Amino acid sequence: MADEGHVKLLGAVVSPFAVLARMALKMKGVSYEYIGEDMGNKSELLVKSNPVHQKVPMLIHDGKPICESLAIVEFVDELWDTAGRSILPTEPYHRVVARFWAAYTDDKLFPAYFGIHRAATEEERAEKTNETIGVIRQLEVALAECSNGKPFFAGNSVGYLYDR
Ligand SMILES: N[C@@H](CCC(=O)N[C@@H](CS)C(=O)NCC(=O)O)C(=O)O
Structure with missing residues (x-):
């Protein structure tokens, strides 16, 4: 497995999209810091990391932001290439x-x-x-x-x- 680096996930309780990102991290056994956002009062970190949409989920890996739940799931799947635990089909x-x-x-x-x-x-x-x-x-x-x-x-x- 790749070095985990520093992983943060910005999510919100009400977000089904954030749940997808959390499931992907869980499936790959990745440790991460979870930051719950208040969607009525977004954090500076969220606004700065995703100035275009300012939406959760937002994954921050070693300081680099990754937005959009599908992109996050694919990134997690590729980076943490756990044997026998691929999220996307291999074919x-x-x-x-x-x-x-x-x-x-x-x-x-x-x-x-x-x-x-x-x-x-x-x-x-x-x-x-x-x-x-x-x-x-x-x-x-x-x-x-x-x-x-x-x-x-x-x-x-x-x-x-x-x-x-
Ligand atoms: N296409 C995005 C949708 C994410 C999304 O809509 N997130 C909502 C929470 S469920 C959000 O952050 N909304 C804040 C806003 O629209 O200002 C994804 O798949 O990540």
Whole structure:
């Protein structure tokens, strides 16, 4: 395993994206300092490290910031190359399929799901609920195809698409 260096993760209790980064670090057995952000009063470290989006999660490895949960998961997977514990599939076609569904989840599921909570009217809520159900149905079809009937997208164990 690579030298861990100094690893900090900026997250927030409410962030499902930060949970992904934490899971990746846990899967690779990496020790890190966790810094919980108050999203209503972002720290100087967060604003300075991610001036473009100012979002969590933010991984800081040896002083270098890495933003975006998918990028963090891939960085952690590559840097801490633990034998037999790869997060992304190793086969190129399976990797590209996993990335496709991860992007689909980010682009479709989260906006539809959060839309339910943000809906201003009952009509809008119903519309977003139907949209969310449609996206989940599509993901279930993908799960059946990718997993060969096993419990996870990656088969028998948690992988890149664990809970996106
Ligand atoms: N695409 C980003 C999304 C991250 C994101 O939306 N984080 C939210 C918390 S769940 C955030 O930091 N929001 C603060 C803001 O929008 O100002 C990722 O995958 O990391």
